[in-house]
Amino acid sequence: MTVAPRDHGGGIDAARTRFGGDRADWIDLSTGINPVPYQPGPLPADAWTALPDRAAADALCLAARRFWSVPDGAALLAIPGASAAIAMIPTLRPAGQVHIPGPTYNEHAAAFRLAGWQVEDGPCAAPDARVVVHPNNPDGRWHDPAAAPLTVIDESFCDIAPERSLIARATDPGTLVLKSFGKFxxxxxxxxxxxxxxxxxxxxxxxxxxxxxxxxxALSIGCQALSDPAWAEATRTRLRDDADRLDQLILPRGATLTGGTPLFRLYDHPRAEALHDHLARHHIWTRRFPWSATALRLGLPGPEGWTRLENALERFE
Structure with missing residues (x-):
């Protein structure tokens, strides 16, 4: 069984094909990735040349447990991106019915379908598995899912509001909580x-x-970042401020805020396609969705991108 290519953010190469420009000319607002990333310190001399050792892995896992207040009864595994787990999780149980409320990050449904599961996005009383993205991408909804034999709680964006985390449920039988390092x-x-x-x-x-x-x-950088709670707290404040700033730019242009998080905003605009294309002609890439003609999602610009975005929006008619 094969799965058609999924719709995602990014795709600057395709944007360049249609709207021109060198890659360095583009500002990518189509993802929810923090544009002011963590700056790691020096790496151990053998980080690039030696096989990763157990001590480094243990140090990373200890830092992760502390940062996310992981309950003692829950196991923790560092993985090569949350997507690696998303692809494998449906094979951990016999195929059945899985409830994935949508619209949401589409790799979950694709992975379950590939493994032979029946995917339901509407009301589902007693599924064999449940998946929620918490907070949801793209609308920022928070969840409190009922238990299922297999329960997946994807908290890839949850570090913007750690008090909302469902990490305490990681001790529930059949439950997996996923954390992403790429977003926050x-x-x-x-x-x-x-x-x-x-x-x-x-x-x-x-x-x-x-x-x-x-x-x-990754072991070294992850350990450094997860051991730096002051950076995390300052980043949460900056993201909230920048999200408010983005709203102040977009809403006066005929948009309505319909959801999002401090890392990305979801707007409804009656001319979403025109606004998307207008910004693309200024080499600013935003995210549209195949399930809505009016939805438009924007991530945050980096420090150098705000003026370009404001100038482009002023030219939108």
């Missing part, structure tokens, strides 16, 4: 994530990923 810390290229929860499920994931799932540089 802005280091998507590092390919680092975490699966936290049912020890039996985590053990199976670990076996399937093999002995060195995370690179030496």
């Amino acid at each position: 810390w802005g280091l998507a290229g590092l390919r680092l994530g975490f699966a936290i929860g049912d020890p039996a499920l985590i053990a199976t994931l670990a076996d399937r990923l093999g002995p060195w799932p995370v690179s030496g540089p």
Whole structure:
């Protein structure tokens, strides 16, 4: 069974094909990645040359447990990006019916379908599995899912509001909580994530990923970042301020705020396609969705991008 290519943010190469410009000319607002990433310190001399060792992996996992207040009864596994777990999780249980309320991040449904599951996005009383993205991408909804034999709570964007985390449920049987390192810390290229929860499920994931799932540089950088709560707290404040600033730019142009988080905003605009194309002609890439003619999502510009965005919006008619 094959799955058609999914709609995602990014895709600057395709944007260049249509609207021109060099890659360096573009501001990518189509993702929810923090544009002011964590700046790691020096790496160990052998981070690039030696096989990742157990001590480095243990240090990263300890830092992760402390940062997210992981309950003692939950297992924790560092993985090469949350997407690695998303692709494998449907194979941890026999295929059945999975409830994935949408619209949401579409890799979950694609992975379950590929593994032979029946995917339902409407009301579903007693599914064999439930998946929620918490907060949801793209509308920022928060969830409190009922338990299922397999329950997946994707908290890839939850570090903007740690008080809303459902990490306490990681001790529930059959439950997995996913954490992404690319969004809040802005280091998507590092390919680092975490699966936290049912020890039996985590053990199976670990076996399937093999002995060195995370690179030496990722182990070191992740440990540094997760051991820096002051950076995290300052970043939450800045993201909230920048999200408000983005609203103040977009809303007067005929848009309505319909959801989002401090990392991305979801707007409804009667001319969403025209606004998307107008910004693209100024080499600013935003996110549209195949399920809505009026939805438009924008991430945050970096410090150098605000003036360009404001100038482009002033020219929108």
